[in-house]
Amino acid sequence: SYVLTQPPSVPVAPGQTASITCGGNNIGSKSVHWYQQKPGQAPVLVVYGYSDRPSGIPERFSGSNSGNTATLTISRVEAGDEADYYCQVWDSSSDTWVFGGGTKVTVL
Amino acid sequence: QITLKESGPTLVKPTQTLTLTCTFSGFSLRSSGVGVGWIRQPPGKALEWLTLIYWDDDKRYSPSLKSRLTITKDTSKNQVVLSLTNMDPVDTATYYCAHATLYGSGSFFPHWGQGTPVTVSS
Numbered sequence: 001s002y003v004l005t006q007p008p009s010v011p012v013a014p015g016q017t018a019s020i021t022c023g024g025n026n027i028g029s030k031s032v033h034w035y036q037q038k039p040g041q042a043p044v045l046v047v048y049g050y051s052d053r054p055s056g057i058p059e060r061f062s063g064s065n066s067g068n069t070a071t072l073t074i075s076r077v078e079a080g081d082e083a084d085y086y087c088q089v090w091d092s093s094s095d096t097w098v099f100g101g102g103t104k105v106t107v108l
Numbered sequence: 109q110i111t112l113k114e115s116g117p118t119l120v121k122p123t124q125t126l127t128l129t130c131t132f133s134g135f136s137l138r139s140s141g142v143g144v145g146w147i148r149q150p151p152g153k154a155l156e157w158l159t160l161i162y163w164d165d166d167k168r169y170s171p172s173l174k175s176r177l178t179i180t181k182d183t184s185k186n187q188v189v190l191s192l193t194n195m196d197p198v199d200t201a202t203y204y205c206a207h208a209t210l211y212g213s214g215s216f217f218p219h220w221g222q223g224t225p226v227t228v229s230s
Contacts, residue, residue, distance in 0.1 A: 001171065033216040035155075042204055042220040043155065049211060054218060086155055090214020095168055097145065097157040097215070 002091035004100035011106045018074040020103045022087035025068060030089045032070040034063060037102075038083045046085075047072060074105070082107045110134035112144075112205050112221035119227050120195050126226060130188040130205030134219075137163050137183050143208035143215055144188040146179065148201040149223075156201075160208055160215070161188060197228045 005023040012018040022032060031050075035043035045054050051063040060075045074081055087100040116128035128146075135142055145160035159179045160168045169177050178191040188205060202225045206217035 031212050031214065031216075033211075035217075037155075042223050043217075044220070045216065045218050048216050048218070088155075088157075088216065090212075090216075092213060094171065096170060097160065097168075099147075099155040099157060102154045 001094055001096070002089070002098050004087055004089065004098055006085075006087060006100040006103045008101070009104045009106060011108055012074075012077045013108045014077055014079060016077055018077050018081070018105055020072040020074075020085050020087075020105065022070040022072070022100050023068055024070070024089065027068055027070050027089065028066045030065075030091075032063065032065050033088045034061075034072045035086045035088065036081075036083045037086065043086065077105075077107055079107050081105060110207055110219040112207060112219060114203060114205050114221045114224040116203075116224060116226070118225055119229065121230050122196055122228060124195050126190075126192040126195050126199070128190045128203055128205075128224065128226075130190070130221060132186050132188070132205075132207065132221075135207060137161075137181055137186070137188070139163055141210040143210070144181070145206050145208045145215070145217060146188075146190045147204045147206060147217070147220075148199075149204070150198075150201040153201075158192075159190065162208075195228045199226070200228045201226060 034047040037043040047063040112132040143162040146158040202223040207219040208215040
């Protein structure tokens with residue numbers, strides 16, 4: 001089965017840039033989607049496809065994807081960005097949906 | 109505005125069958141490219157995809173749970189039902205239903221329900 005690997009935690013100071021990676025075999029050939037989950041809340045889609053954002057998501061959230069690593073970048077980090085972030089792909093070989101293990105972004 | 113809401117028991121006994129209903133509004137499961145999926149999250153752990161049903165009644169299941177899972181839809185009621193048999197304490201989790209949108213050959217989940225906690229205990 002396809003596996004997505006994320007770092008458990010990413011600390012970042014306010015105003016700086018957070019980069020959250022999502023590793024997978026040839027993930028650059030797949031569409032990667034990113035979700036933000038705050039404590040006690042349901043996940044919220046923040047980036048889909050290459051780097052599209054749903055309505056209401058700030059431009060500070062962007063995505064990139066190449067080779068074996070996809071990255072969610074949060075620019076000018078704010079305290080309100082503190083949350084768990086999950087990457088997700090659809091694996092065509094198994095026709096299943098896969099989530100990464102999640103990354104906790106801590107705003108210092 | 110798209111909304112989804114999960115309903116069902118919060119406590120089930122080991123070996124019992126869990127049945128959860130997702131009631132949604134703001135979209136139709138008759139529309140091409142639309143689906144509803146179920147995802148769960150054990151306490152303190154990551155999201156785990158379980159199953160998905162498409163507008164054309166095409167269904168997909170997690171390989172690790174396929175023998176225990178069933179997903180059905182009632183388009184007239186705007187509902188999707190999840191059944192998970194032979195429940196075990198490891199199935200304790202918050203269960204989410206989510207609206208799925210086709211993207212390329214796969215889908216992503218732009219809208220989620222609030223989730224419903226399910227505890228498996230005797």
